[in-house]
Amino acid sequence: MSDLLEIKNLRKSFGPVDVLRGVNLTLHKGEVLAVVGDNGAGKSTLIKHIAGVYHQDLGDITLDGSKVDFASPKEGREAGIETVYQDLALADELSVGANIFLGREPIKKLFGLFPTIDNQKILEETENLINRIESHIPPKAPNVAGLSGGQRQAVAIARALYWKAKVVILDEPTAALAVMERDNVVKLSKLLASEGVGVIYVGHNLVEILDVADRVAVMFQGQVVHVTRSEDTTQEELIKYMTGFSETKVA
Amino acid sequence: MKKFTPILASATLAMSLVATSMSATAAESYVPVIVKATTSEYWQTVFLGARAAAKDAGVRIEELGAAAESDIAEQIAIMENTITRQPTAIVLAPTATDPLSGTVEAATAAGIPVILIDSAVGTDAYASFLSTNNYVGGQKGAEALAQCIKDKTGKAEGKVAYLTSLAGVESLTSRDNGFLDGMKAFPGIEVVDNRIGNNDMAQGLTNTLDIMSRTPDLVGLFADNAIMGIGAGAALDERGGNKPCLIAFDADEQEVNLLKDNIIDGLIVQDPYMMGYAGVWFAAAAGHGARLPKEIDTGVMVVTPSNYKESKFAGLLDPKKRQLGSFVGE
Amino acid sequence: MSVLQTSELNKQGVNVSVIDKLSQRIKQKGVPVETFVVLLTALLWVVLSFASPYFLTEGNVLNIMRQVSISGIIAFGVLFTILIAGIDLSVGSVAALAGVVVAKLLVLGLPIWLAVAGAMGLGIAIGLFNAFAIFRLGIPAFIVTLAGLQAYRGGALLASDGMSVSGLPKAFSAFARGEFLGIPTLFWTMVIIGLILHFVLTKTRTGRYLIAMGSNQESARRVGINISKMTFLAYTLSAALAALAGILLVSRLSVGTPTAAMAYELNAIAAAVVGGASLFGGRGSITGTFIGALLFVTIANGANLLGVDPFWQMVAAGVLIAIVVYIDNVQKRRKSGV
Incomplete structure (x- = not known):
């Protein structure tokens, strides 16, 4: 597995508060890397730097071997970094297809003159995509407002998949979901990785993390304090690192 | 006077x-x-x-x-x-x-x-x-309307309606009451409809058209202020064809234009x-x-297409032309 | 399952299953406001055509067409601001101001096209200013356009010295009174504008982005939609169409009045909302807005033809708005999953 994303000595302060204190982390192509840590450990700040929402004070982010420095989330997105936020960020009044293609609609010319949205193509592609992720989303639903949390999550993930994102960041994707739907998200995350995407999976539920992730990175007080393959670790060990009671961290 | x-x-x-x-x-x-x-x-x-x-x-x-x-x-x-x-x-x-x-x-x-x-x-x-005296003005409006109908059809008979600009305003209510009481002197004329226009000219226009749809044989209309008068005038102008008599209160510039065009048949001028x-x-x-x-x-005075050119009305229809003599008045 | 059983048990199985499916659908999704309003309007037309022998006469239908045209054009513009979860309360005042300005310019002797262009230009400028205050200065749309409601009306009064402006050329009045193929030119104007806007809203990226923005502004921003452009588009369109409606109103009345189009903003908002637009943004259509405008015009026309007490007519329109806004609220609650 090659290094898809490399983060070196990333530092960020908000006024007097040091939120990131030299983060080092590597993401490989085709893996699910879970990032865990207590509230305030710096998880959200870290992923917002990767997505281009925040700008680091110091340190480098390298994507596919070249340094990147995004001025906005839009630039990050164009470079192939897709974030699926906790609040899902779908336009409720638009259909599944319209959401997947929002901002990148295929165009056909009406009478060879007026550029119009090719809704037929959107519908076909959406149906293919839904089959591909083996989800039960109704492709023709007039809007996504009526979909369940899991279905909406699937739409957001399908969007990332379709647009061939290199890195997909899932920010607590199961936080608002019913237990039944969590398995589906775990399945979709693995599917993304199997398609060659590097997945960063931020979460709290350690059982779920150990199930979904290939590797786990633990953050504590603005640093990545431990990285391990998930089959080599246990919940208890992760909790130790998360709470700062590990032997390496006792100082 | x-x-x-x-x-x-x-x-x-x-x-x-x-x-x-x-x-x-x-x-x-x-x-x-x-x-x-x-x-x-x-x-x-x-x-x-x-x-x-x-x-x-x-x-x-x-x-x-x-x-x-x-x-x-x-x-x-x-x-x-x-x-x-x-x-x-x-x-x-x-x-x-x-x-x-x-x-x-x-x-x-x-x-x-x-x-x-x-x-x-x-x-x-x-x-x-x-x-x-708004009540007297309304009465004069009724008389002028009856006169116009008589001039056009040969007899003071038929259906008429009136347009109220706003409900619950004392001066307008007095005009309307004066008009209704004035109409009692003409037993051949029946007041069949009344619409309120919210002091909106476009609604005065619409109400006039609707009144005429509802009563195709309408022979007369009374509008109790300038806004209703102009609205009703625009409606009659737009509709064309055989037009009922229209008497309106006030002497707004556009009302005077409509009077000159024979669309308004009489203005009750204060x-x-x-x-x-x-x-x-x-x-x-x-x-x-x-x-x-x-x-x-x-x-109040009644100005009609036949008498509006008389000098005594000049200052009433266009206040810029108003000249008061040494004994005031006309 | 229940659908299948019912249809098997009943001799008129097909019909029952259709009704059953429909009622299930209604239970799941509720009746869309649009459907309710279309049915109500159709019902009203049927009832009125029986209740009044004059309702379906050619003259009356032409009257309704002319009347719905001006309120429809204003409502189309306001719909665009509602779609992006905004509002435009200044349209009535903008219509009055544009009307007074076009009348003044005509009285000054300008050619008709130039006078109209001048008044339209003013409307566009007002729309750009509204959008600037809302988007760049960050003042809520409600506040900006409420201030505009006062200020532009004041402008109309100042421009006209508080008096109506008369003495317009006959050719100018002829437009609003004209007909083409037996249909009033006013109605043609509204239909053409409506078709273009319907096309933009349903078929183009611009329309989709407006809906996306009104639906979830943050997500629209994240996918790179130009929020600024959409805001300027919506408010400029709203003010420009209000100006056009004001000009058409002057053409129809043959006089520019500073007190024209009073409270038209409320009628426009009511038409859009009754036609299925959500005041929370992201939802609404041109066809629905047209039906909404038509419904209010029909109510007023019907009340006039039946000689209903004008006070009851106001009560009826008010009750209708209350019902529709209530339905809108229920939808919003359903949408937020409560």
Whole structure:
């Protein structure tokens, strides 16, 4: 597995508060890397730097071997970094297809003159995509407002998949979901990785993390304090690192 | 008009004597003229008359009023602020009968004479009241409508309707009542419909078209102010064909145009210029302690396509042409 | 399952299953406001055509067409601001101001096309200013356009000295009174504008982005939609169409009045909302807005033809708005999953 994303000595302060204190982390192509840590450990700040929402004070982010420095989330997105936020960020009044293609609609010319949205193509592609992720989303639903949390999550993930994102960041994707739907998200995350995407999976539920992730990175007080393959670790060990009671961290 | 001119003339004469004798102080007199709304041609004409009187009587006036006739609170506020400034006298066209009574009493109690124009208040603590008799105006409207119908069809018979601009306004209600009572003199004519236009010209237009859809054999229409008159005129113009008689209150420029085009068959014309002119004269006189007649009727006239060119109407239809002779009036 | 059983048990199985499916659908999704309003309007037309022999006469239908045109054009513009979860309360005043300005310019002797262009230009400028205050200065749309409601009306009064402006050329009045193929030119104007806007809204990226923005502004921003452009588009369109409606109103009345189009903003908002637009943004259509405008015009026309007390007519329109806004609220609650 090659290094898809490399983060070196990333530092960020908000006024007097040091939120990131030299983060080092590597993401490989085709893996699910879970990032865990207590509230305030710096998880959200870290992923917002990767997505281009925040700008680091110091340190480098390298994507596919070249340094990147995004001025906005839009630039990050164009470079192939897709974030699926906790609040899902779908336009409720638009259909599944319209959401997947929002901002990148295929165009056909009406009478060879007026550029119009090719809704037929959107519908076909959406149906293919839904089959591909083996989800039960109704492709023709007039809007996504009526979909369940899991279905909406699937739409957001399908969007990332379709647009061939290199890195997909899932920010607590199961936080608002019913237990039944969590398995589906775990399945979709693995599917993304199997398609060659590097997945960063931020979460709290350690059982779920150990199930979904290939590797786990633990953050504590603005640093990545431990990285391990998930089959080599246990919940208890992760909790130790998360709470700062590990032997390496006792100082 | 007949009963009005001599009274006003005598008052004017008496007052001009007073004014001359006290010209030193008169030059510093200050009279606020508070109208219902600064935004209509009618009240602008009142101001024109007031300005002429201010020049003639040598007083300074201030032109005040709310933006909309419906804004009663604003007019009360203007009155309260004015009383605080202790003017010589106040000329007021009250927007509502009872809500303005308190401020009128307060002004009188503060030693400031109040000259009411156009509309009444619910107290008699005022110095003088100059107005059109709206009820009589409505009656004249009924007569003019019946006359027009008779001229067109040979007999005063058929169905008529009337357009009310706003519900619950005293002057409009008086016009409508005068019209309805006036129509009783013509048993062949039946009043079949009444619509309220919310003082919106477009709604006056729509209401007219709907009235005519509902009553295809309508022979006459009465509009109780300029906005309804112009709206109804536009409707008849748009519809074309055989048109019913239309009599409207006031003499807005567009109403006069419609009269000239034979779309409006008669205008019930008040004399807002004279209300403003006489109101300021009376205010100046009252400021010098002159006793004023309690009530003055400034009169209404009926202008038709056949008589509008007569010189006596020129100043009524276009206040800029208004010229008052030495004995005021026409 | 229940669908299947019912249809098997009943001799008229097919019909029952259709009704059953429909009622299930209604239970799941509720009746869309649009459907309700279309049915209500259709019902009203049927009832009125029986209740009044004059309702379906050619003259009356032409009257309704002319009337719905001006309120429809204003409502189309306001719909675009509602779609992006905004509002435009200034349209009535903008219509009055544009009307007074076009009348003044015509009286000054300008050619008709130039006078109209001048008044339209003013409307566009007002829309750009509204959008600037809302988007760049960050003042809520409600506040900006409420201030505009006052200020532009004041402008109309100032421009006209508070008096109506008459003496317009006959050719100018002829437009609003004209007909083409037996249909009033006013109605043609509204239909053409409506078709273009319907096309933009349903077929183009611009329309989709407006809906996306009104639906979830943050997500629209994240996918790179130009929020600024959409805001300027919506408010400029709203003010420009209000100006056009004001000009058409002057053409129809042959006189410019500063007090014209009073409270038209409320009628426009009511038409859009009754036609299925959500005041929370992201939802609404041109066809629905047209039906909404038509419903209010029909109510007023029907009340006039039946000689209903004008006060009851106001009560009926008010009750209708209350019902529709209530339905809108229920939808919003359903949308937020409560």
